[in-house]
Amino acid sequence: DSDAGLAPLEFARTRNLAAKTPAERAEILRDPSFGTVFTDHMVDICWSVRGGWHRPRVQPYGPIALDPAAAVLHYGQEVFEGIKAYRHADGSIHTFRPDQNARRLQRSARRLALPELPVEYFLQSLRELIAIDGDWVPAGEDQSLYLRPFMFAKEAFLGVRPANKVGYYLIASPVAAYFKGGAKPVSIWLSEDYSRAGKGGTGAAKTGGNYAASLLPQAQAYEQGCDQVVFLDADRNVEELGGMNIVFVYKDGTIVTPQSDSILEGITRDSLLQLAADRGHRVEGRNVSIDEWRAGVASGDIVEVFACGTAAVVAPIGQLKGADFVDEQPVGELALSLRQELTDIQYGRADDRHGWLVRL
Numbered sequence: 001d002s003d004a005g006l007a008p009l010e011f012a013r014t015r016n017l018a019a020k021t022p023a024e025r026a027e028i029l030r031d032p033s034f035g036t037v038f039t040d041h042m043v044d045i046c047w048s049v050r051g052g053w054h055r056p057r058v059q060p061y062g063p064i065a066l067d068p069a070a071a072v073l074h075y076g077q078e079v080f081e082g083i084k085a086y087r088h089a090d091g092s093i094h095t096f097r098p099d100q101n102a103r104r105l106q107r108s109a110r111r112l113a114l115p116e117l118p119v120e121y122f123l124q125s126l127r128e129l130i131a132i133d134g135d136w137v138p139a140g141e142d143q144s145l146y147l148r149p150f151m152f153a154k155e156a157f158l159g160v161r162p163a164n165k166v167g168y169y170l171i172a173s174p175v176a177a178y179f180k181g182g183a184k185p186v187s188i189w190l191s192e193d194y195s196r197a198g199k200g201g202t203g204a205a206k207t208g209g210n211y212a213a214s215l216l217p218q219a220q221a222y223e224q225g226c227d228q229v230v231f232l233d234a235d236r237n238v239e240e241l242g243g244m245n246i247v248f249v250y251k252d253g254t255i256v257t258p259q260s261d262s263i264l265e266g267i268t269r270d271s272l273l274q275l276a277a278d279r280g281h282r283v284e285g286r287n288v289s290i291d292e293w294r295a296g297v298a299s300g301d302i303v304e305v306f307a308c309g310t311a312a313v314v315a316p317i318g319q320l321k322g323a324d325f326v327d328e329q330p331v332g333e334l335a336l337s338l339r340q341e342l343t344d345i346q347y348g349r350a351d352d353r354h355g356w357l358v359r360l
């Protein structure tokens, strides 16, 4: 491990004198809406070619001053992550497989020619923020604190080359259950006019540009009365949704998910597939063409289709709509049963037999 022997960072800590009062916080935590309210503090670590990672800080949450020539504003050199902190019944706070998010951030950074934050520093940043803002982790059912680590090119320079100055930040936002009143099936628009990624592109990296590119097709999905959009690759294989992976369940119990260099490797998907494998399901990563999907549903070979990701955990797919068809999707029990098993582990209601939880 390249991190071995790395000295821990010494964070400078500045308290937010305008922090929310406990009463204000309690009011927000009663029913937080996704990504609109943030905790009182943020973490920030600088990186430069000469100095490496330096000036680690915990400071009041607030605007970041950027030079108008900062490279990120022009060329989009940016990567991010999404991970949750969960409060258990005994009050303790845990996060889920943070090493996986740390490594994915490194892979994303490598693709965007950004420096790789050591896994240990990533974990330290989570611990630092929770140490000061732990009271922001809600205790309500299916609530959590969504953690958003991100990194971008800060150098003021308009040449097109990797920036010499980069900032890593961590902010956090309390979130409620994604689906109020249970996970109801979502409808999906099949995007044939646009793709999200190409071979050799940035599809496997969690970088802002991928999400910018998904906004127009997502708007078309809304126009079509659908909740989400699904993308195909150039060979008409199913890739993923705008912000979730996709999983197919076959009649014989086999579970299949697209495997490709141009989709984001979801940690929720990996975990659900592990739980399914533990139950004896055969799990396959391979190409699934749109024709296989449609024919499989028509013949009854495919018995369930669901999407998964950190925010929603699991979303059963109820309908697939294309330019000239609407296919109702079969609804089964496996998606919701795996969802229950995973959230039971995350919230400390079930044995963490894979050692996925990390106490913060």
Ligand code: PMP
Pocket: 082, 240, 241, 242, 243, 244, 245, 264, 265, 266, 267, 268, 269, 308, 309, 310, 311
């Ligand atoms: N695909 C995309 C494009 C995503 O943005 C996400 C959310 N991070 C996922 C898949 C699911 O990944 P995870 O389960 O790690 O949240």
